[in-house]
Amino acid sequence: EAGVAQSPRYKIIEKRQSVAFWCNPISGHATLYWYQQILGQGPKLLIQFQNNGVVDDSQLPKDRFSAERLKGVDSTLKIQPAKLEDSAVYLCASSLGVATNEKLFFGSGTQLSVL
Amino acid sequence: AQTVTQSQPEMSVQEAETVTLSCTYDTSENNYYLFWYKQPPSRQMILVIRQEAYKQQNATENRFSVNFQKAAKSFSLKISDSQLGDTAMYFCAFMGASGTYKYIFGTGTRLKVLA
Numbered sequence: 328e329a330g331v332a333q334s335p336r337y338k339i340i341e342k343r344q345s346v347a348f349w350c351n352p353i354s355g356h357a358t359l360y361w362y363q364q365i366l367g368q369g370p371k372l373l374i375q376f377q378n379n380g381v382v383d384d385s386q387l388p389k390d391r392f393s394a395e396r397l398k399g400v401d402s403t404l405k406i407q408p409a410k411l412e413d414s415a416v417y418l419c420a421s422s423l424g425v426a427t428n429e430k431l432f433f434g435s436g437t438q439l440s441v442l
Numbered sequence: 443a444q445t446v447t448q449s450q451p452e453m454s455v456q457e458a459e460t461v462t463l464s465c466t467y468d469t470s471e472n473n474y475y476l477f478w479y480k481q482p483p484s485r486q487m488i489l490v491i492r493q494e495a496y497k498q499q500n501a502t503e504n505r506f507s508v509n510f511q512k513a514a515k516s517f518s519l520k521i522s523d524s525q526l527g528d529t530a531m532y533f534c535a536f537m538g539a540s541g542t543y544k545y546i547f548g549t550g551t552r553l554k555v556l557a
Binding site: 360362367368369370371372375382383416418420430431433434435436438 | 446448477479484485486487488489492533544545546547548549550
């Protein structure tokens with residue numbers, strides 16, 4: 328079974344530039360999450376999709392971050408313009424989304440460095 | 443709002459010894475689920491163990507077990523016969539049973555197993 332795919336694995340940009348991350352969840356998984364993990368901290372939920380609808384985006388900085396999940400499958404997360412404090416690992420995770428005791432399947436993340 | 447707290451930023455244990463990682467949480471919900479995830483240097487998070495709040499029996503998975511104290515809102519992870527491969531970040535996570543499948547993570551404990 329293929330896992331959650333993320334790309335790129337690393338990205339270095341200068342502040343005020345834009346960047347996009349891509350995630351392809353496990354086939355059939357209805358729920359998709361984007362987390363931001365700053366060095367030394369736990370993952371912070373940015374946005375959660377159920378199929379192609381947004382369930383929670385309360386912690387997404389909407390003035391600079393956007394995300395979409397077209398057709399309820401893969402998803403992109405964009406930052407425009409980037410700030411120094413956006414340097415972090417961006418993790419994508421998915422689950423079947425049919426029971427609340429489900430485990431999440433994570434990708435390997437994209438490490439973003441903003442200079 | 444739910445919160446998850448891990449008060450031990452770093453711990454170390456000798457190989458073959460036992461170690462316990464602490465986690466406390468706060469919620470007003472009566473039904474919920476708790477998880478421990480492991481994040482090795484590869485960054486890919488892996489589920490270690492999960493516990494349903496309505497179950498009084500503590501979950502076990504091979505060398506991993508939990509001590510779930512619902513009244514105290516405590517959920518510690520015990521690793522027995524520690525192995526070098528257990529070296530990783532460990533995150534405690536909470537999911538309410540309201541049906542939104544929203545996961546909240548703690549700040550993590552870095553565990554180092556010493557040879």
